[in-house]
Amino acid sequence: MRLTGREWWALIHGMVLGGLFLLAFAGGLAELYGLRPRMATEQGLQARIRRLKIGTAAMAVVTWLTDITGTWIVYPWYRNPAPGSPRSRLLASESTAGWHEFAMEWKEHIAWISPILATAVVFIVFSLGADLVHHERARRTAMTLLVLAFASAAVAGLLGALITKAAPVT
């Protein structure tokens, strides 16, 4: 029941930050969806905007942290040229090489689209604030970018989980 330092980092990268990301995305999307004139009262608007700012900012920060820890801390252990590294183990057999050549190759790149889009959403939310309720175009734009940020992170997260199952970083 002991985890190595590398396993701790893989856990932080995939599970802790990934879980926070899902939570922040769900909150942010629900608040953005409900931010319409007929669904928002003046009284509740300020609280909604505060929750929206916290949710979207948390999602962006978590996405950046996930990508930075993944690329700069966990990934070097994965791609180490030593025969025991996950990449070497996957490439050693034709039956598992696809996990690196397709899954990891896509995951390591597409993940970086997510924080860029999430940051744009944060900018929209913070620059318009409560005025977002009257900016239907901006609200829909923010929702679209938020969903795309989630989709790119979801692809990376799912592939990461499957790769870890096939060849974990230890």
Add this chain to the structure above:
Amino acid sequence: MTAKPDSGRRIHDAPKPEGPIAAAVLAAGAGSAALGLLTTLAEASATVREWLTWSDAVGPLSGKTTAAVVVWLAAWLVLHLRMRTGAYETRRALAVALVLIGLGVLGTFPVFFQRFG
């Protein structure tokens, strides 16, 4: 790209210009497209791949992702300065950004970029 006021806006509110929002959306698209382009270029050219290897431990991914972030921030700064006071429509910016994001996703898709290897 002239904006019309959104329906439902309160009369006493001065409309906030959508230029800065359109700039942020377009820049996000540019950053995504840059990531796709750099990923494909790194596969196509050993020279580019070597140039993008800013860290031996991380490999070319270090340069691809950092350069894409730099392109995104530079594009955002330039677009923001040009569009901050203008009446631009966010929907048009989103349409352009979606095309750029699509190109970014395509460029990072292994089945596509490995054709250039």
